Amino acid sequence: MIPELGHIILLLALGVALVQGVVPLAGAQRGRHDWIALARPTAYLQFVLVVLSFICLTASFVRHDFSVLYVASNSNSALPLPYRIAAVWGGHEGSLLLWVLMLNVWTVAVARFSRSLPQVFVARILAVLGLLAAGFLLFMLITSNPFERLLPAAADGRDLNPLLQDPGMVIHPPMLYMGYVGFSVAYAFAIAALIGGNLDAVWARWTRPWTSAAWIFLTFGIGLGSWWAYNELGWGGWWFWDPVENASFMPWLAGTALIHSLAVTEKRGSFKAWTVLLAILAFSLSLMGTFLVRSGVLSSVHAFATDPRRGLFILAFLVLVIGASLLLYAWRAPSVGLGQRFGIVSKESMLLVNNMLLAAACAAVLLGTLYPLFLDAMGMGKISVGPPYFDTVFVLMMAPLMLLMGVGPLMRWKNDELTGVARRLRWAFALAVVAALATGWVAGQVAPATTGGLVLAYWIMASIGVDLLERLRPRSGLGGSIVGRARLLPRAMVGMMIAHLGVALFAFGVAMVKTYGTERDVKMGPDSSTDLAGYHFRMVSVRNVDGPNYAAAQGLIEVSRDARVIAMLQPEKRIYRVQNNPMTEAAVDSNLLRDLYISMGEQLPTGEWVVRVQHKPFIALIWIGCLVMMFGGGLAASDRRYRSRLTRDAMLRPAVLGGRAR
Amino acid sequence: MKRFLLPLALFFVLVAFLATGLRLDPREVSSPLVDKPAPAFQATVLARPEFILRRDDLLGKVWLLNVWASWCSACRVEHPVLIDFARRGGVPIYGLNYKDKREDGLGWLRQFGNPYRDSLFDPDGRIGIDYGVYGVPETFVIDSKGVIRYKHIGPVTPDVLRDTIEPLLRKLNA
Numbered sequence: 091m092i093p094e095l096g097h098i099i100l101l102l103a104l105g106v107a108l109v110q111g112v113v114p115l116a117g118a119q120r121g122r123h124d125w126i127a128l129a130r131p132t133a134y135l136q137f138v139l140v141v142l143s144f145i146c147l148t149a150s151f152v153r154h155d156f157s158v159l160y161v162a163s164n165s166n167s168a169l170p171l172p173y174r175i176a177a178v179w180g181g182h183e184g185s186l187l188l189w190v191l192m193l194n195v196w197t198v199a200v201a202r203f204s205r206s207l208p209q210v211f212v213a214r215i216l217a218v219l220g221l222l223a224a225g226f227l228l229f230m231l232i233t234s235n236p237f238e239r240l241l242p243a244a245a246d247g248r249d250l251n252p253l254l255q256d257p258g259m260v261i262h263p264p265m266l267y268m269g270y271v272g273f274s275v276a277y278a279f280a281i282a283a284l285i286g287g288n289l290d291a292v293w294a295r296w297t298r299p300w301t302s303a304a305w306i307f308l309t310f311g312i313g314l315g316s317w318w319a320y321n322e323l324g325w326g327g328w329w330f331w332d333p334v335e336n337a338s339f340m341p342w343l344a345g346t347a348l349i350h351s352l353a354v355t356e357k358r359g360s361f362k363a364w365t366v367l368l369a370i371l372a373f374s375l376s377l378m379g380t381f382l383v384r385s386g387v388l389s390s391v392h393a394f395a396t397d398p399r400r401g402l403f404i405l406a407f408l409v410l411v412i413g414a415s416l417l418l419y420a421w422r423a424p425s426v427g428l429g430q431r432f433g434i435v436s437k438e439s440m441l442l443v444n445n446m447l448l449a450a451a452c453a454a455v456l457l458g459t460l461y462p463l464f465l466d467a468m469g470m471g472k473i474s475v476g477p478p479y480f481d482t483v484f485v486l487m488m489a490p491l492m493l494l495m496g497v498g499p500l501m502r503w504k505n506d507e508l509t510g511v512a513r514r515l516r517w518a519f520a521l522a523v524v525a526a527l528a529t530g531w532v533a534g535q536v537a538p539a540t541t542g543g544l545v546l547a548y549w550i551m552a553s554i555g556v557d558l559l560e561r562l563r564p565r566s567g568l569g570g571s572i573v574g575r576a577r578l579l580p581r582a583m584v585g586m587m588i589a590h591l592g593v594a595l596f597a598f599g600v601a602m603v604k605t606y607g608t609e610r611d612v613k614m615g616p617d618s619s620t621d622l623a624g625y626h627f628r629m630v631s632v633r634n635v636d637g638p639n640y641a642a643a644q645g646l647i648e649v650s651r652d653a654r655v656i657a658m659l660q661p662e663k664r665i666y667r668v669q670n671n672p673m674t675e676a677a678v679d680s681n682l683l684r685d686l687y688i689s690m691g692e693q694l695p696t697g698e699w700v701v702r703v704q705h706k707p708f709i710a711l712i713w714i715g716c717l718v719m720m721f722g723g724g725l726a727a728s729d730r731r732y733r734s735r736l737t738r739d740a741m742l743r744p745a746v747l748g749g750r751a752r
Numbered sequence: 753m754k755r756f757l758l759p760l761a762l763f764f765v766l767v768a769f770l771a772t773g774l775r776l777d778p779r780e781v782s783s784p785l786v787d788k789p790a791p792a793f794q795a796t797v798l799a800r801p802e803f804i805l806r807r808d809d810l811l812g813k814v815w816l817l818n819v820w821a822s823w824c825s826a827c828r829v830e831h832p833v834l835i836d837f838a839r840r841g842g843v844p845i846y847g848l849n850y851k852d853k854r855e856d857g858l859g860w861l862r863q864f865g866n867p868y869r870d871s872l873f874d875p876d877g878r879i880g881i882d883y884g885v886y887g888v889p890e891t892f893v894i895d896s897k898g899v900i901r902y903k904h905i906g907p908v909t910p911d912v913l914r915d916t917i918e919p920l921l922r923k924l925n926a
Contacts, residue, residue, distance in 0.1 A: 323828075325863065332825050367759060374763075381770065409767055416760035423756045460766075463773045476851065476888070477823050611862045672832055674863070691863035700862040 096146025272304025589722025596715030
């Protein structure tokens with residue numbers, strides 16, 4: 091009964107989404123205020139319906155209803171409750187439902203926090219979001235109904251993919267989807283502004299906090315996914331350039347570019363056409379990521395359920411959504427006009443280069459991801475692309491970007507002088523070089539590539555320091571203490587500095603772990619031991635442990651340094667009973683300075699185990715860097731000027747209404 | 753206006769490729785090498801750098817060539833299947849360790865088990881090019897005369913093994 095209820099509710103939600111997508115949009119074109127007024131109520135109603143349907147599916151999982159095909163394929167009677175709930179989005183159908191749920195969360199947030207925006211504009215935004223929801227609901231109902239029955243019911247389920255049975259997996263997909271789907275808001279703002287013809291600085295200011303919010307979630311989702319892969323895949327890597335990782339990384343790159351170009355559009359009115367294109371692209375890449383993951387055109391560990399029919403539907407949807415948006419763009423963008431002029435040496439041109447580099451990096455990732463497909467489609471399948479390609483190309487793009495990251499924030503808008511900037515930053519640069527060499531010397535090896543990475547990381551930190559010092563220096567008209575002057579710094583600016591600091595920490599972590607990480611594979615039995623990077627590892631015992639749905643061999647390894655025990659680690663080798671999959675459950679002792687990472691391999695005929703011990707200096711900074719970036723983004727998004735209720739709506743409204751008649 | 757149509761044009765080129773990609777199964781691209789003699793190779797063995805293995809050393813028996821790499825995430829998916837296949841006996845599997853580092857490859861085998869009789873070491877992908885390797889993993893069935901009889905792209909699943917590869921092996925060994 092519950093699954094049927096969920097199914098019917100989904101159908102109702104589709105109906106509501108269609109009303110939400112069509113009526114307010116038509117109302118905005120024809121000036122019908124009663125139609126426009128429908129936007130918010132329908133958005134709320136759709137949200138309630140989708141939540142109810144999501145609850146229905148969750149209930150089927152919790153109650154072990156194996157007469158539902160999706161539950162039978164992704165759960166098992168021995169699966170613990172938290173994982174049964176996470177299993178709701180552990181497969182294709184349920185993760186689509188999560189997608190739609192997230193879309194509704196964002197829609198409701200827009201409906202709720204857009205009181206200060208013109209009604210017509212909000213109606214268009216909510217309508218665009220409604221149409222997107224309708225597309226996905228239709229996709230779900232036609233090709234991937236999560237409530238499909240399995241009659242007669244299965245005696246027991248096939249269990250959740252063991253890779254997904256990890257605490258990180260419970261929150262990784264929702265966060266990632268919040269980010270993915272979050273770009274739909276920036277997209278809807280862009281489309282609404284293109285239709286209404288009010289693509290201006292005020293539009294950019296409205297879009298900025300939403301873009302930053304989506305970007306924060308995406309950063310968190312990607313970072314969490316990387317951390318999960320590190321802990322769960324059991325081989326100590328943290329990024330694999332897997333097609334699905336790339337699919338989430340491309341919108342991130344486009345979104346990062348968008349955040350920066352929105353700043354120019356808001357402050358100087360320039361880059362408008364480019365900004366709106368980026369808003370469309372960021373969301374289009376999210377959609378395309380969905381296509382790549384779901385259609386099976388590329389093979390990947392993540393691609394759990396693939397079906398060409400689904401692929402065809404998503405492709406048609408892609409053509410409709412992206413094609414229509416780009417057509418609208420081609421039609422409307424030429425009349426947008428250029429912003430104010432700027433010199434070659436100016437903050438604008440710095441941000442322009444930033445955008446070009448990020449866009450190029452995004453294109454390089456897209457190319458690398460689709461390369462096998464391109465070659466295949468053209469009938470020549472000779473070259474495969476792996477991490478060697480991505481690592482090289484990506485570093486080539488990111489190095490100049492980070493170099494600019496130290497210069498750009500200190501430049502003045504419109505026009506600046508190169509010599510002046512160079513003078514302000516010369517000590518920062520010298521300091522960065524010295525610090526990088528010193529770090530290499532302390533670590534015991536100065537390698538050119540690493541030193542380059544470290545110089546860039548220190549360079550960003552030093553230039554943030556210079557920027558901060560200059561801004562806090564006593565100036566005429568700005569009296570008071572340092573603290574007083576610090577308080578006067580706009581939050582958006584502090585947020586930017588912190589986010590850039592996050593990039594520096596991240597780069598530092600990557601450079602350190604790539605060069606100074608060490609590892610060793612050893613045979614270990616009870617009481618055997620090994621040494622690595624000054625640590626002593628002794629295997630105490632291996633015992634058999636029974637989990638709820640797996641059996642495991644669990645090692646107990648004592649880690650000591652200078653004869654002092656610092657950790658007892660318990661790596662496991664698990665066999666999940668239902669799918670009969672071996673899984674490596676690594677054990678990690680982590681602090682800011684280093685991770686000690688132990689994973690168990692195969693058991694040898696002698697009874698000993700192959701154990702991989704890894705020492706990873708500063709790897710935690712990779713994820714801490716992500717958290718710091720997020721924190722910076724959050725600060726910037728919460729700047730006062732986005733929250734003030736007194737916008738210039740009164741002035742704007744006529745312009746918006748005027749735009750709709752065209 | 754023309755300038756602003758460019759993104760749309762690029763998008764349609766992309767769509768054309770994606771649409772073509774939909775009709776192709778990434779795991780079932782027929783190789784021009786099927787039913788042709790396996791390209792000759794001469795390579796060191798992963799575990800024994802001093803030992804050279806040639807194609808002709810393997811004439812006279814049916815064998816599988818499995819292309820893998822430690823950086824390849826999909827290889828992890830098929831690995832238990834290969835381990836299981838090797839454990840059951842049958843024909844030997846030779847690995848082709850593709851564009852990898854020796855210590856990484858060896859570590860990976862220690863970590864996840866070694867289903868291979870031996871693995872050819874192909875750090876610059878030269879053998880891979882000869883064999884038309886399109887992505888990792890790939891698996892070739894090579895008969896006792898050294899002719900490639902089948903090629904599978906992507907992870908070998910238990911279904912592929914049971915429905916395609918094993919019947920073919922029975923036929924070849926009959």
